[in-house]
Each structure stands twice: as structure tokens, then as C-alpha cells.
Amino acid sequence: xxxxxxxxxxxxxxxxxxxxxxxxxxxxxxxxxxxxxxxxxxxxxxxxxxxxxxxxxxxxxxxxxxxxxxxxxxxxxxxxxxxxxxxxxxxxxxxxxxxxxxxxxxxxxxxxxxxxxxxxxxxxxxxxxxxxxxxxxxxxxxxxxxxxxxxxxxxxxxxxxxxxxxxxxxxxxxxxxxxxxxxxxxxxxxxxxxxxxxxxxxxxxxxxxxxxxxxxxxxxxxxxxxxxxxxxxxxxxxxxxxxxxxxxxxxxxxxxxxxxxxxxxxxxxxxxxxxxxxxxxxxxxxxxxxxxxxxxxxxxxxxxxxxxxxxxxxxxxxxxxxxxxxxxxxxxxxxxxxxxxxxxxxxxxxxxxxxxxxxxxxxxxxxxxxxxxxxxxxxxxxxxxxxxxxxxxxxxxxxxxxxxxxxxxxxxxxxxxxxxxxxxxxxxxxxxxxxxxxxxxxxxxxxxxxxxxxxxxxxxxxxxxxxxxxxxxxxxxxxxxxxxxxxxxxxxxxxxxxxxxxxxxxxxxxxxxxxxxxxxxxxxxxxxxxxxxxxxxxxxxxxxxxxxxxxxxxxxxxxxxxxxxxxxxxxxxxxxxxxxxxxxxxxxxxxxxxxxxxxxxxxxxxxxxxxxxxxxxxxxxxxxxxxxxxxxxxxxxxxxxxxxxxxxxxxxxxxxxxxxxxxxxxxxxxxxxxxxxxxxxxxxxxxxxxxxxxxxxxxxxxxxxxxxxxxxxxxxxxxxxxxx
Numbered sequence: 001x002x003x004x005x006x007x008x009x010x011x012x013x014x015x016x017x018x019x020x021x022x023x024x025x026x027x028x029x030x031x032x033x034x035x036x037x038x039x040x041x042x043x044x045x046x047x048x049x050x051x052x053x054x055x056x057x058x059x060x061x062x063x064x065x066x067x068x069x070x071x072x073x074x075x076x077x078x079x080x081x082x083x084x085x086x087x088x089x090x091x092x093x094x095x096x097x098x099x100x101x102x103x104x105x106x107x108x109x110x111x112x113x114x115x116x117x118x119x120x121x122x123x124x125x126x127x128x129x130x131x132x133x134x135x136x137x138x139x140x141x142x143x144x145x146x147x148x149x150x151x152x153x154x155x156x157x158x159x160x161x162x163x164x165x166x167x168x169x170x171x172x173x174x175x176x177x178x179x180x181x182x183x184x185x186x187x188x189x190x191x192x193x194x195x196x197x198x199x200x201x202x203x204x205x206x207x208x209x210x211x212x213x214x215x216x217x218x219x220x221x222x223x224x225x226x227x228x229x230x231x232x233x234x235x236x237x238x239x240x241x242x243x244x245x246x247x248x249x250x251x252x253x254x255x256x257x258x259x260x261x262x263x264x265x266x267x268x269x270x271x272x273x274x275x276x277x278x279x280x281x282x283x284x285x286x287x288x289x290x291x292x293x294x295x296x297x298x299x300x301x302x303x304x305x306x307x308x309x310x311x312x313x314x315x316x317x318x319x320x321x322x323x324x325x326x327x328x329x330x331x332x333x334x335x336x337x338x339x340x341x342x343x344x345x346x347x348x349x350x351x352x353x354x355x356x357x358x359x360x361x362x363x364x365x366x367x368x369x370x371x372x373x374x375x376x377x378x379x380x381x382x383x384x385x386x387x388x389x390x391x392x393x394x395x396x397x398x399x400x401x402x403x404x405x406x407x408x409x410x411x412x413x414x415x416x417x418x419x420x421x422x423x424x425x426x427x428x429x430x431x432x433x434x435x436x437x438x439x440x441x442x443x444x445x446x447x448x449x450x451x452x453x454x455x456x457x458x459x460x461x462x463x464x465x466x467x468x469x470x471x472x473x474x475x476x477x478x479x480x481x482x483x484x485x486x487x488x489x490x491x492x493x494x495x496x497x498x499x500x501x502x503x504x505x506x507x508x509x510x511x512x513x514x515x516x517x518x519x520x521x522x523x524x525x526x527x528x529x530x531x532x533x534x535x536x537x538x539x540x541x542x543x544x545x546x547x548x549x550x551x552x553x554x555x556x557x558x559x560x561x562x563x564x565x566x567x568x569x570x571x572x573x574x575x576x577x578x579x580x581x582x583x584x585x586x587x588x589x590x591x592x593x594x595x596x597x598x599x600x601x602x603x604x605x606x607x608x609x610x611x612x613x614x615x616x617x618x619x620x621x622x623x624x625x626x627x628x629x630x631x632x633x634x635x636x637x638x639x640x641x642x643x644x645x646x647x648x649x650x651x652x653x654x655x656x657x658x659x660x661x662x663x664x665x666x667x668x669x670x671x672x673x674x675x676x677x678x679x680x681x682x683x684x685x686x687x688x689x690x691x692x693x694x695x696x697x698x699x700x701x702x703x704x705x706x707x708x709x710x711x712x713x714x715x716x717x718x719x720x721x722x723x724x
Contacts, residue, residue, distance in 0.1 A: 064346065082388040088106075098368070102369050112133045113129045114128040293308045399417075601687060
């Protein structure tokens with residue numbers, strides 16, 4: 001073990017610059033005492049567009065957050081590049097961790113040492129070497145200043161004194177029978193408050209190796225699960241045993257990092273290739289939480305429910321406030337709340353040809369200092385990079401910490417300060433809404449959650465608002481209902497000779513006998529007695545094209561309302577983002593195609609229904625679904641997420657009822673048996689599919705023809721006007 005004295009200050013050792021831009025900046029540094037020359041060079045740089053000027057100055061990172069639609073959008077800078085340290089002599093460093101007094105312990109794998117860097121004054125504090133070191137890759141420091149070093153090729157976990165580097169103990173492969181022939185090649189290590197070790201082993205797919213403080217094997221902790229693709233399921237179903245043996249092993253993804261917070265909770269990162277069902281190595285969507293970042297309970301199960309939109313995580317860190325920091329090999333650093341909700345993430349360049357502060361080629365490890373600075377480690381270019389939190393990031397962290405401490409009013413003040421920086425901050429609106437919810441200001445909470453498009457919290461706030469409204473108005477509503485029934489009872493008692501009732505019946509009968517109203521009301525008869533009603537429609541002449549057209553338009557309006565006017569909890573697409581051409585065109589295309597295709601099919605197969613008959617029966621058959629859609633739209637504005645299943649059941653019931661009425665109508669109109677009816681419907685579906693393909697091709701063809709003639713007209717116009 002060697003110790004180094006304090007290095008000379010930065011002011012006597014100018015920083016190292018590289019690349020074409022670095023040469024120019026080095027020249028500026030060398031002329032720092034000559035103000036006129038420095039100013040002239042800077043003006044030249046700006047004039048040549050060699051210095052990028054942006055809202056965040058010379059920042060080389062870009063910060064993103066999630067907007068109300070779940071998309072990654074540019075936001076205020078959360079972190080700015082600070083120190084870029086390239087002269088530590090590192091060789092393929094793999095990980096690092098902070099100890100006390102802002103000492104940064106770096107696993108300098110290529111040099112077989114642990115380098116201790118003092119981030120307070122940017123000097124090397126010490127260098128720890130040991131004869132047993134072979135490839136030290138993982139480091140962890142406990143509160144009692146014990147340094148744990150995971151060494152894969154040495155097959156050991158070494159314990160050293162974190163201040164002196166004195167070797168204390170070595171843990172090798174456990175001898176327990178349950179450990180068996182499992183390889184023991186530690187890559188990462190973390191230690192909880194009881195001294196138990198959590199070791200990420202190379203080539204170990206059963207989970208994290210858990211050892212006691214004495215090195216006894218406690219079992220495998222938090223194993224990743226494998227998921228089969230559709231192709232793999234087909235292979236398992238149809239391949240022989242010999243063919244399946246020739247397939248590649250379907251092994252679970254391996255863990256890339258492990259850490260333990262001050263409460264003893266274990267967090268892991270995984271080198272998965274798809275982010276929570278999305279794709280790529282950066283920000284992606286997709287449903288499900290994914291397994292890239294996990295917070296484990298005592299049983300090893302993941303308790304993070306939010307989707308993790310990143311892949312290829314290289315490391316994970318948790319600070320004392322509970323905020324989670326992760327890094328990807330591609331250079332992304334993301335910050336999450338303790339529940340796994342994304343706060344923001346930032347990224348500079350990746351695989352840059354020049355050494356630029358904030359840009360990485362292979363980001364392998366991160367650590368967070370007491371002052372909130374993030375330190376990142378590039379294992380390919382062998383440098384350290386620090387990032388300083390901006391006022392914006394500090395305000396966000398302060399607001400979250402105040403809320404977690406139960407100081408809801410103070411938290412609301414800080415969230416308003418965040419909104420002063422960024423009015424569209426979803427995180428701020430959610431935070432303000434949660435603070436308002438805890439202060440029982442439910443209306444303000446609803447407004448905030450609506451702006452943030454957060455339906456879960458909105459439902460909770462709306463539940464309270466609805467309960468308060470019911471408590472205020474339930475008594476007047478019950479009194480009104482009682483008075484109504486009392487008035488009806490009094491009228492019945494005084495009208496024993498049915499004088500008033502008879503007059504009411506005459507008026508109602510005269511209204512119902514009006515031709516157009518009678519034809520429109522025929523839909524009720526169809527819904528109640530479909531077989532008899534369709535028989536009367538076919539042989540007696542009940543119903544009419546006008547009445548059917550009325551119900552067709554009514555169903556169309558219900559369909560539009562269902563797509564555009566649902567309650568916030570169920571309206572997942574903003575009206576501004578709806579393609580009404582597709583919605584309206586698709587509705588009419590399906591309806592018209594069904595009527596004509598069914599007529600063509602049934603006319604060939606001895607069906608008795610005409611186009612007019614099919615149009616009438618389909619329009620009248622849609623009446624149950626029309627009522628269902630209107631009811632669902634209305635109820636969607638007064639329910640919470642706890643009652644959504646009622647709407648789902650209502651839609652299911654309405655759909656089944658409508659389909660049943662339609663099937664009975666087609667069978668009666670065409671005088672088919674049940675089997676003939678189903679056969680004609682299947683052939684109708686095939687004809688409709690062919691019609692859709694033909695219409696699509698014709699649309700594309702006419703579009704190309706239109707563009708061709710348009711270009712010719714524009715050419716002629718330009719020639720005539722002398723534009724050429």
C-alpha cells in the first residue's frame with residue numbers, strides 16, 4: 001500500500017485539453033494574463049461557430065423529463081459538467097463508491113489497485129494494493145470504514161480498512177452443499193447494516209450470492225426471470241428434444257450493479273437489452289415495469305411498479321435522501337424517486353471522437369457525493385467526470401425531501417418554485433397535487449393531477465370530491481325523491497276514475513302514433529323481441545328507411561362521443577391528437593362494406609334480404625349499443641378507477657346483446673339456419689377484408705396520380721410565370 005501527499009493545486013497545473021477545440025482552448029489558457037488576446041481568440045471562436053452557445057451556456061449535456069403524454073422532452077438543465085479528471089493513471093476502472101469525508105474509492109482494475117481520490121480538494125488520498133488483487137472490479141464502503149473489494153479472477157471478496165488499506169479478511173467460495181458447483185467470481189458487492197454481503201457473480205444466473213458477515217452462504221437473492229418470445233414458444237411446442245438442444249441457452253439477464261441504502265434495502269441494476277418492453281439502449285416506452293432497475297423486499301421481489309425506460313444499465317446508487325441514480329453504458333444518467341418514478345435524466349454525447357466533458361464511451365460506474373455532485377467513471381477512456389446539480393435540480397430534490405418528511409405546505413411552496421422555472425413540469429404538478437391531497441385541498445389536487453395527466457392520483461382526489469358532494473347533497477336528493485313519489489301517490493288517489501291518467505294516455509298514444517316517431521321507436525321493439533320484430537319488418541312493413549337512418553346517425557353520434565368525450569380517467573387520447581379522418585372514414589367504411597358485402601354473399605347463397613332490408617336491420621340492431629355508449633360516456637364522468645370494471649361490464653353486455661340481435665336479424669331476414677348464417681358472416685368478413693385492401697390500394701394510386709398532375713400543373717405555372 002502506498003500513500004500520496006497532496007497534489008499541487010489546479011491553478012499551478014493547468015487542465016489537459018484534447019482535440020481540435022482543445023488546442024484552441026489550451027491557447028486561451030496559456031494567454032490568460034493577456035486580456036486583449038484572450039478576448040480576440042474568443043471572438044474568433046464564436047465567429048467560426050466553434051463555441052456552441054445555448055440557454056445553458058457551454059453545457060455539453062442535455063436534460064430530459066417526461067411530459068404529460070409520457071414522452072421524453074427537453075427541460076431545464078439539472079446537472080452541469082464540472083471536473084474532468086484525466087491524469088489519475090487509471091486503467092479499465094470498473095466501479096467506485098464514496099466513503100466518509102468525500103473520499104472516492106475507485107476499483108482500478110487494470111492496475112490491480114484501489115485508488116482513493118479526495119473530491120474535496122481533487123487530490124489522490126491513497127492507493128491501496130494487495131498481493132491477492134487480480135481484477136478488483138467492485139467496491140463498497142460500510143459506515144464503520146470497512147472496504148469490500150470484489151475480485152472476479154481471484155474468486156474472492158477482500159475486506160480492507162478504508163482509511164489505512166490494511167487487509168482484514170478474505171472471503172472465498174462458500175463450502176455449503178447448497179452452493180454446489182456454482183462459480184464464485186465476484187464482480188460487484190454491497191453490504192447491509194447487518195454485515196450480510198450481496199455479491200453479483202460472473203456467470204451466476206441463479207441470482208445474487210448472499211453471504212453472512214462470516215462468509216456463510218445464505219442463498220441466492222433476487223434472481224432475474226426469463227421471458228419467452230412467441231418464436232421460442234413455437235419452438236418449444238413443435239421442435240423435437242434434439243432440435244431444442246441445438247438452440248441457444250435461454251438464460252436470464254445478469255445483474256450489472258448492486259447497492260444497499262442506509263435502511264438496508266437492496267437495489268440492483270440489470271444489463272437488459274429492452275427497457276421495460278420498449279427498445280433500444282436509451283429512453284423507450286413500453287408497458288410493464290421491466291427488470292432493469294429493481295428495489296427488493298426481504299423475499300427478493302421487485303417492489304418498483306413504475307416502468308423503467310432504459311436499457312443496458314451499468315450501475316446503481318442510492319443517496320441518503322433515498323433518490324436512486326442509475327447509469328447506462330451509452331452515457332445516460334437518470335435520477336428516480338425512491339418509488340422508481342423518473343425525475344429527469346441527462347446525456348451528453350456517446351463515443352465522441354474528441355474528449356469532451358460530459359461525453360462518455362463506456363460509462364461503467366457512478367457515485368454521489370454528500371454535496372449532491374454526481375461522479376461518473378469511463379472505463380474506456382479512463383477518466384472521472386463530475387456533474388454539479390443546478391438550482392433547478394436542488395429545488396426539485398428539496399420539494400421531494402420536504403414531502404417525504406411530512407412538511408406538505410413547505411413542499412407545495414418549493415413545487416411552485418419549480419413551476420416558476422418550468423410551467424409544464426409534470427413532476428412539479430404531481431408533487432403539488434400530492435401536497436394538496438395531503439392538506440385535503442382536493443379540488444386543487446384534481447387540477448394539478450389533470451395537468452400532469454396522472455390518472456391514479458386524480459382518481460383518489462376525485463373520490464374525495466365526490467364523497468364531499470354526496471354528503472352535501474344526499475339529503476336534498478332523498479327529500480326530492482320522497483316528494484316526487486308522494487306527489488304521484490296523491491295524484492293516483494285523487495284520480496280514482498282515471499280522468500287525468502286517461503288524458504295522459506291519449507296524448508302519449510297520439511304522439512307515439514305519429515309516423516316518424518313510430519318508426520324511430522320501433523327500435524325498442526327490436527331490442528325486446530328481435531325475432532318477431534324482424535318478421536314484422538320483413539312481412540308487415542314495420543320500421544322504415546328513415547327510422548333506420550335516424551338510428552344510424554344516433555349510433556354514429558354515440559360512437560363519436562365515446563371516442564372524444566369520455567371522462568378524464570378513461571379518455572386516454574386528447575381530442576387534438578385524434579385523426580378524425582380515420583375515425584369517421586373507418587366508421588362509414590365498415591358499415592357500408594358490411595351492408596354491401598353481406599348482400600353480395602347472401603344473394604349468391606339464396607338469401608332473401610335486399611340492401612334496404614340489411615341496412616334497416618343493422619341500423620335498428622345497433623340501438624342497444626347506442627344506449628350503452630351514451631350511458632358509458634355519461635358514467636365515465638362520475639366514476640373513479642375503482643368502478644371502471646362497471647363500465648367494462650356494461651360495454652361487454654351491450655356488445656353481446658347487440659351482436660345477438662344482429663345475428664337473429666340476419667338469420668330472419670335471409671331465412672337462414674344458424675349454420676348458414678354463420679357461414680355467410682365468415683364469407684362476408686373475407687369480402688370486407690378484400691374490399692379494405694382494394695380501397696387502400698386505390699387510395700394510394702389516386703394519391704400518386706394526384707401528385708403527378710399537381711407537379712405538372714406547378715411546372716406549367718412556373719414556366720408561364722417565368723419563374724425559371
